[in-house]
Amino acid sequence: MTLLLDRPEVARRPAPPPVPAETPVTRPRHRRRRPLAYPVALLLVAEAFVLADLDVPVVRVLVGLAVLVAVPTWQLAAKVAWRSDDARWCYAFGLTLLGVMVAGLGLNTVLPLVGVERPLAPLGLVIVSATVNTALMLWRGQQEAEPVVVRWPALDLATLLGILAVLVAVGGAVRLNNGAGGGMAVIGLVLVGGVFAVLLLRTAGTPGGDARAVGLAALALLLATSLRGWYVTGHDVQKEYFVFRLAHDALHWRMEAFQDAYNACLSITVLPSVLATFTGVDGPGLFKVLLQLPFVLVPVMVYLLGRRLAGRRRALLGVVFFVSFPTFSNDMPFLVRQEVAFLFLTLVVLAATERNWDPRWRRTAAGLGGVGVILSHYATTYVLLLTLGIGLAGLLAVRLVRRRAVVVRPILLSPLLIGVLAVATWTWVNPITSSGGHAGQVILQTWQGLTGAAETQVSTDLEHVFSFGQVSDQERLDEYAADVAAATDEGRETGYLLPLPDDALAPEAVPDPVAPPTPLGRALEAVGVDPGALVGDLRGAGARMIQLFLLVGLAVLLLRRRRPAGYEGEMWFLSLAVFGALGVQALAPGISVEYGILRAFQQSLLFLAPLVAVGCVVAAGLLRRAATVAVAGSVAVCYLALVGVAGALLGGAPPKLALASEGDYHDIYYVRPAEVAAAAWVAREYGQQGITTDLASDPYTLARLFPFLRDVPTTPDAFFPAQLRHNGWVLVGSSTVEHGYAMTPTEGDRVRYEYPLDLLGTSFDRVYDNGDVEVYR
Amino acid sequence: MSARRRTLSLLDERRDFSVHAVVGLLVLAGMLAGLAWQSEGVRHQVALTMSRQPESFLVLDFPGIDAERSCAVQEGFVAVRFSAVAHGDRAGSVGYQVEVRPEGTARNVTRVAGTVQLADGRPVVLEKRLPVPETAFDVAVSVLDGTEELLVHCQGELS
Numbered sequence: 001m002t003l004l005l006d007r008p009e010v011a012r013r014p015a016p017p018p019v020p021a022e023t024p025v026t027r028p029r030h031r032r033r034r035p036l037a038y039p040v041a042l043l044l045v046a047e048a049f050v051l052a053d054l055d056v057p058v059v060r061v062l063v064g065l066a067v068l069v070a071v072p073t074w075q076l077a078a079k080v081a082w083r084s085d086d087a088r089w090c091y092a093f094g095l096t097l098l099g100v101m102v103a104g105l106g107l108n109t110v111l112p113l114v115g116v117e118r119p120l121a122p123l124g125l126v127i128v129s130a131t132v133n134t135a136l137m138l139w140r141g142q143q144e145a146e147p148v149v150v151r152w153p154a155l156d157l158a159t160l161l162g163i164l165a166v167l168v169a170v171g172g173a174v175r176l177n178n179g180a181g182g183g184m185a186v187i188g189l190v191l192v193g194g195v196f197a198v199l200l201l202r203t204a205g206t207p208g209g210d211a212r213a214v215g216l217a218a219l220a221l222l223l224a225t226s227l228r229g230w231y232v233t234g235h236d237v238q239k240e241y242f243v244f245r246l247a248h249d250a251l252h253w254r255m256e257a258f259q260d261a262y263n264a265c266l267s268i269t270v271l272p273s274v275l276a277t278f279t280g281v282d283g284p285g286l287f288k289v290l291l292q293l294p295f296v297l298v299p300v301m302v303y304l305l306g307r308r309l310a311g312r313r314r315a316l317l318g319v320v321f322f323v324s325f326p327t328f329s330n331d332m333p334f335l336v337r338q339e340v341a342f343l344f345l346t347l348v349v350l351a352a353t354e355r356n357w358d359p360r361w362r363r364t365a366a367g368l369g370g371v372g373v374i375l376s377h378y379a380t381t382y383v384l385l386l387t388l389g390i391g392l393a394g395l396l397a398v399r400l401v402r403r404r405a406v407v408v409r410p411i412l413l414s415p416l417l418i419g420v421l422a423v424a425t426w427t428w429v430n431p432i433t434s435s436g437g438h439a440g441q442v443i444l445q446t447w448q449g450l451t452g453a454a455e456t457q458v459s460t461d462l463e464h465v466f467s468f469g470q471v472s473d474q475e476r477l478d479e480y481a482a483d484v485a486a487a488t489d490e491g492r493e494t495g496y497l498l499p500l501p502d503d504a505l506a507p508e509a510v511p512d513p514v515a516p517p518t519p520l521g522r523a524l525e526a527v528g529v530d531p532g533a534l535v536g537d538l539r540g541a542g543a544r545m546i547q548l549f550l551l552v553g554l555a556v557l558l559l560r561r562r563r564p565a566g567y568e569g570e571m572w573f574l575s576l577a578v579f580g581a582l583g584v585q586a587l588a589p590g591i592s593v594e595y596g597i598l599r600a601f602q603q604s605l606l607f608l609a610p611l612v613a614v615g616c617v618v619a620a621g622l623l624r625r626a627a628t629v630a631v632a633g634s635v636a637v638c639y640l641a642l643v644g645v646a647g648a649l650l651g652g653a654p655p656k657l658a659l660a661s662e663g664d665y666h667d668i669y670y671v672r673p674a675e676v677a678a679a680a681w682v683a684r685e686y687g688q689q690g691i692t693t694d695l696a697s698d699p700y701t702l703a704r705l706f707p708f709l710r711d712v713p714t715t716p717d718a719f720f721p722a723q724l725r726h727n728g729w730v731l732v733g734s735s736t737v738e739h740g741y742a743m744t745p746t747e748g749d750r751v752r753y754e755y756p757l758d759l760l761g762t763s764f765d766r767v768y769d770n771g772d773v774e775v776y777r
Numbered sequence: 778m779s780a781r782r783r784t785l786s787l788l789d790e791r792r793d794f795s796v797h798a799v800v801g802l803l804v805l806a807g808m809l810a811g812l813a814w815q816s817e818g819v820r821h822q823v824a825l826t827m828s829r830q831p832e833s834f835l836v837l838d839f840p841g842i843d844a845e846r847s848c849a850v851q852e853g854f855v856a857v858r859f860s861a862v863a864h865g866d867r868a869g870s871v872g873y874q875v876e877v878r879p880e881g882t883a884r885n886v887t888r889v890a891g892t893v894q895l896a897d898g899r900p901v902v903l904e905k906r907l908p909v910p911e912t913a914f915d916v917a918v919s920v921l922d923g924t925e926e927l928l929v930h931c932q933g934e935l936s
Contacts, residue, residue: 171826180831230829600924663913673832673864681838766928770836 036141040134043071047130050278051122061290064067064278068187069130072096074148075136081145083356086207086304086480087221088146090297090366096374097340103128104270105375108253122277126654129278134556143435147213156209156698158198162216165191169220169745173227179273182659186406187223187647189659192217193639198637204331206311211300214319218299221323221643222292225687227335231671231707232284233657234334237708238669241287245707250757255433264428264435267340267376278662287336295339298606299323305612308353309566316615318609321546324642327602330665331659333646338599341380344372346606348384352411353571362411371420378435381425383581383603387449388418390584391570391577398573473751474509480746481506484722498724498763505722510741513663517651519553524650532652535591539653544636545616549634550608552615578607652770667735668743669702669749674772675701675734679708681768682731683749688711695727698742700750701733720744721756730760734772804840832899833865837918837925841903847916850909858904859918859927864896871895875905880913880930887889890921909933 006660008587046067054060077092084091104120107128111119159557172185195217199210226234232241243262247253247269249368255263263269275290276282302322306315322328332339348369352362374381391413401488411417491497513534517524521531557575558569559633567575585600605612620631640646647653648660657670682695692713702709718725719742736742742755760766764776794853813819818878838861847857857875874890889905907916913933919926 174828175826179827179832185825267859672838674834677834677836677864681836685841762930765839765930766834766926768838769925769927770834771925773836773922775838775868 014425017397020368022431027245036137040137043067043137044130047126047133049131051126053122053280053536055280060280064275065282067133068100069093069096071133072099072136075139075347076132077148078144078148079136079140085356085539086211086307087301087350087354090301090304090350091349093297094344094369094372097343098273098368098375099132101266101271101372101375103132103276105253105266108270108392113338120247120251120253120273120277125274125277125314140769158195158202158209158213159216161191162213162220163218165195166190166216166223169224170227173224176228176659176661177230179661182328182648182655182661183225189218189643189645190321192220192643193411193645196316197741198315200313200320207304207307210316211303214303215296215300216315219292219296222295222362223289224335225329226288226292228657229670231286231676232674233667233671234665235331235440237287237334237336238703240265240336242285242707244268244272244276244287248276255435259434260380261435262337264433265375267375267547271340272336288333291336291339292333294343295359298342298346300351301343302606302609303608305346305350305353306613308355309571310564310610310614314564314613314617316357317631317635319612320639321549321612321616322602322605322609324542324544324601324639325546325598325605326596328657329643331599331720332602334669335599337377338380341373341377342603344369344376344604345380345384345603346411349607350375353566359409359411363414363417366412366419367417370417371424372666374421380603381421383585383600385418385422385425386584387574387577387581388412388421390580391573394580395570395573395629413573414569428618441451460644472509473511475696476746476749477509477744477751477753478506480744481720481722481752485722488722492722496725497722498726498759498760500721500724504756505757506674507721507753507756509753510739510754512654512752513667513739514653514654515647515651515660515662517756518649520649521651530652531650533651535641535647535653538637538646542638545634547617549612549619550579552619553608553613553721554610554615556614556618557611564610567611572636575608575611578604579702609674610704620771659677667739669703669704672734672772675705676708678731678768678770678773678775679705682729683709683712691729695729695731696723696725697731699745700734700738700743701731701736704733721759724759724763728777730764730776732757732760736770737774802914823875831865833867835864835867835871835895835920835923835925836843836860836862836865837927839927839929847929850931851933853908854906855916855931856903856906857918858914860902861893861895861920862898862900862902864898867923868895868897873919874919875907876915876917876919877907877909878915878917879910880915881923885910 009733024314041637046063049060050067051064072094073089073096076095077088079282080088082091091731104125108119111124115125117516135334168184168191170189172182173564175184176182195314196625199213201207219670233321239262241267242547243258243260246257246263253263253266253269253273257263272291276286279286279290281290299319303315303319306318308313310318320552332342348366351365351369354365370384373384390411392415395410395413426436431773488497497514510561517531524531524534554575556564557572578622582600582604586597616634617629620627620634637646644656644659647655655666657663657665660666661670685691686695694715695709696715696718697705699721702714717723719730724730733742736755736757740755740757743750744750760774760776764775766774768775790807813881814823834915838860839858847855847859849855855877859875861873863871865870870892872890872892874888876886876888878886887907887909890905891903891905893901893903895901909931911933914931916929916931918928
């Protein structure tokens, strides 16, 4: 049972009218103050505990989180007069997180100037933390602007299901990691669906109660994926972990250590380094668990935002669509920098829609959130600026066309705010981190693509999302193989590369792996229904449903006079701007590959999720009597199909990493202990023998094993059959050994192909074999 | 109260499951778990769910430059030196064989088989001497109850 922190009812009452000047003021009697010495002393003991680096399991993590996050969040929530009906804890937490990043950056910048080589060492951090926490505790003494009352939470059904979902999801992930089946993981996701079902069926609910259940459900979904694997698992997160290690091992964040846009994200460098110092967790658990926790607040804030804009039920529906969208559970746990950036981005929108706040304060708060986005993730920042720019252009255009003032008091679309954010972005990515080169390249490529000056890639995600003419894997592979063969002809003629038969030069494409049909799936097969096709259709229907509802929601926004009250004024422009920015990202060549349309769609749902729900309700309303059934059925199908439960129950479909130990992401990102053992052996051999030849492997295996091969020269360009050299070392990863196929990136996507293992066997010596990995030379 | 109303009441956020009920439920669950704990199968499933289990695999490798040495013919013999290490359930007695296969033919293969006791995570270096043909040949080292296999292509007396 956990403590619930909530404000008392009395604090929700409207502020009393101002007292006339001539009225004699009677000072309220002060309550007897409790001495502050004890809490401050307790705090200092906790800080000393962290400084002493005492490794007491669980206790150290809890104490570290308490002094770094909980105390400042509590103090800020209680002592700042937030005048927010529902989101003061979110603001306080966001401010704390921003404070951690900025304070870390400050120490990192200032201390080296006075000769401190390890500015992120515990001593400096603890001194700052103790000072800030003590100052916050002493600030206003015991007088809390909005007092916090501690009481036991109501153990309602949704909360109980949520707690159960988290426990089962964690157990499911651990079982899968241990080689057991995915049944428990599936049950975890079904329980998450149960949480949303209970919330939606309730006739009423408080923001606190709903938010608690939504948070638990989101946590279960995230942990189900993030906890897969005993090592750092997933795309992006492996490189994120690498830049974190650079900063944390040196206890000094420096761009010169790795001049890359990843290293410019404080969310994966300074923030985790400070968190690791306080909690003592600096292994994969930091990224798998602790850094997932802030993102839990994002669906909660999407709910709070939706509640403001469109009402409770639609807000909850919007959250269901938000977390059902596959990127949420498939990819977000592997994008820690973007998780943190989304937290700040949602705070920006939440602050901008805070009705009780003065416009100037709303803009200031939104600006602070914007700074958090800038420091956390470059691409989210660019998309934010693109969106605000489109919105501002739209606002100005409407004002120009109508030739009269449109009654909109811009907060986010304020030219001043946009200008400040743009300048801050430029300052961060150019003079400070020099990490903006990549963005410039993408813009140039996009421009060249649009003007036809150069051929630019388009992401195949677009084909999947919008289902337009798909190029087959074999066509894509043939084109790639022909390019490689042409580029390597000379190498074969000179004898540098292996001579190959024609069939090895043009390998066969292999379809994506699918799970075998389950007993339920076989029962369907017996009556003539292909379970794989059915799951595919359901997934497609779920994806199209979200798109359709979004379009209906936008139509309501554009055409219907009685649109939801929250979507008046600036929100109307912003909604269309978000949609416009999504369109730009989808259609502009280059950007869709760099950023990924699915991630862009997830980001747009931060804002548009309530609108999707509006579309859903309107579409269901057209069905009149069947409306409730239609809404419930469509939402349930959408959830079960998109999070992978339907596929796991029926089989015949591509398995998901959270639910099975097979499939696309498992092949590409899942690090097995046997692979780590092989990488360690190779590193040892390279070190002992002084080998300088690049170790060849497929790019995904090299990326996966990068942390374990840091001292080994590697190349992904000598593994495709046509690129095999006469002399050299070749490491064959687990999916190739197990299934006989390898993967290669082609334009905008990756393709599986049959790998000629026999050719390796006859041309090289197999000097290492552990059943999962083979090493040839 | 109708069934529908009862259901909705159960869903209500104000429906607070009392601490006593939850504690009672937990005690009951604890007792059942205690009974189930007597079963080894249950204990295994709990371990699978709550903690990291060691992964089982077996490694064969030619340490150092022993792959090249395996081709070095002396007085008509090669000394094949390789290493084996087992993890998890693969630890224990492991059967292996070393073969010398003349290139291009399945005949005249010489092999020597044996067993070795492998402790979890501890490498063992083994060496076997086998006669070789005068032609090019392959040296293969494999385990008898697994797929792991080392393979070296040798040029015969020239190497």
